[in-house]
Amino acid sequence: MSQFKPAITLAFSGASGAPYGLRLLEVLVALDYQVYVLISSAARVVLDTESNIKLSGNEDKATAQLSELYQAKAGQVQVFGKDNWFSPVASGSAAPKKMVVCPCSAGSVSAIAMGASDNLLERAADVVIKERGELILVPRETPFSAIHLENMLKLSRLGVTIMPAAPGFYHQPQSIEDLVDFMVARILDHLGIEHQLAKRWGYGD
Secondary structure: OOOOEEEEEEEEOOOOOHHHHHHHHHHHHHOOEEEEEEEOHHHHHHHHHHHOOOOOOOHHHHHHHHHHHOOOOOOOEEEEOOOOOOOHHHOOOOOOOEEEEEEEOHHHHHHHHHOOOOOHHHHHHHHHHHOOOEEEEEEOOOOOOHHHHHHHHHHHHOOOEEOOOOOOOOOOOOOHHHHHHHHHHHHHHHHOOOOOOOOOOOOOO
């Protein structure tokens, strides 16, 4: 029996918004979930630009980097390369039932909506959809074109949760970290994970 709570797939695509995904990873690790991490080539550039994290293109080295950064237990965080078709997320018989793409580029939204499966991120999303699991996409784009909206509507009708990175302000955020936590809290809500990251509407402090 695994020492961790059920695995969740967390994918980073090339949209702006790396702090959202990194904070989600940090919280999931702290809550003892196992996390399978998928990172596109463009996402590595974004991670470096927005968070000064130069993540290795090697699976083992990237796994070690993120594990050290968030003090994960051995085996808790596993990074899989875009062409690792033998990873658990590539098959409906082994993939986690829950997956989050955060941030999610408009290109990834399009590819997932078309069922392209040209890389592991797209294939993993396709698996979650076909297995009727829970897929959450966090697009960070503005404005949305009609193409973007049509793709998101198609996915929403298939049961995918579309959660744009649009933090609220009713909790009177005092920092960028507060805004990031607002979005991560909403993602955790939809994953059914209890947390204390942000105040809820009407509950005061």
